[in-house]
Amino acid sequence: MLAFVVRHSLLLMFLIAVLGFLLPGISLAIFPFLPIVLFFLMALTLLGMKQKLLVERLKSFAVWRYALLHSFMMMLVVALFAKLLSFDHDLLLAVVGVAATGSLFATPAIIRALGFDSLGAMAMTIASTLLLPISIMMALLLFQEGRIDLDLVTYFIRLVIFIFGPMLISFIVHGFCPEEKLQRVLAKISPYTILLVFAFPFGLVGSFRLLFDEDPWMALNYFLIAIGLCCIFFGLAYCFYQRCGKAVALTAALTSANRNVLLTYSIAGGLLGPAFLPMVGALQIPTSVLPVIVRWLNKVLKD
Known part of the structure; x- marks a missing residue:
């Protein structure tokens, strides 16, 4: 059964997102537990990487150039589009907050399933995640109206828990455990991480369903904006790196x-305002479709 899930994980991710939309009660019940799932997914993903090779990749200027494109360039482009389309303040803050966000820690697993360089994807993911505190603070300073009532103590505790915590655990485990034994254990555990990945589209889409039940027309607008965001992120990055193959x-x-x-x-x-969570929910469906699209593009595009 697990082998079937792993083999069809890209398609199942989309179906799980749709299921979460159809079952909003269960989706919303799972949402409070997602930060715990996120912590373990980040830790398990990092444990599965060869630390020395990962550190070497992170020393590369190309990785940090990608991270700057991922965060600040996308923030600028999205903000310009939002201004041109006259988004209200809450929606503007939401889309810029999405653009400031680092890459999903499940991305290397998806990249591996597609047969691409998962280590490179992990280096890009970590770099963009390390820039998150700066990019999200910039988004708040530029686009949040009024005074930013940010509890810095709580903010940095969350940073340590969700970003530096998994990284520290990974380095400690790799430092004290024999590599061969660790890899054997991870080989048994890693297939189950796909179940953790499924929790996110299912648990996040519920907030979008609430908006749909309250105002279907506004929900449709959010969904179209979510598709537009995915196209901007995907299209600009592809064009920027097209010359690399x-x-x-x-x-x-x-x-x-x-x-x-x-x-x-x-x-x-x-x-990040009241529009952020519904926008996050709307993003789950187009985001979950992208790996299937990439697999198709990989077949039809020429090097």
Whole structure:
């Protein structure tokens, strides 16, 4: 059964997102537990990476150039589009908050399933995640109206727990456990991480369903905006890296489009306004479709 789930994980991710929309009660019940799932997913993903090779990748200027594109360039482009389309303040803050968000920690697993460079995707993911405190603070300073009532102590505690905590655990375990034994254990555990990945589209889409029940027309607008955001993130990253070859371009594009919005919400909370969670929910369906699209593009595009 698990082998079937792993083999069809890309399609199942989309179906899980749709199921969460159809079962909003269960989706909303799971939502409070998602930060715990996020912590373990980040830790398990990092444990599965060879630390020395990962650190070498993180020393590369190319990785940090990607992170700047992922965060600040996308924030600028999204803010310009939002201004041109006359988004209200709450919606503007929500879409810029999404653009400030680092890549999803499940992305390397998806990249691996597509046959691309998962280690490179992990380096990009970590770099964009490390920039998150700066990018999200910039988004709040520029686009949140009035005084920013940010509890810095709570903010940094959340940063330590959700970003630096999993990284520290990974380095400690790799430092004290024999590599061969660790890899055997991880080989048994890693297939189950896909079940953790499924929790996010299912648990996050419920807030979008609430908006749909309250105002279907506004929900449709949010859904179209979510599709537009995915297209911007994916399209710009692909164009920027196209000269590096198809595999690199598709890896960068998918890494850019997959956004760890729950991490941003866990760190910044309600500071991102009432539109952020419904927008996050709306993003789950187009985001979950992207891996299937990338698999198709990989077949039809030429290097």
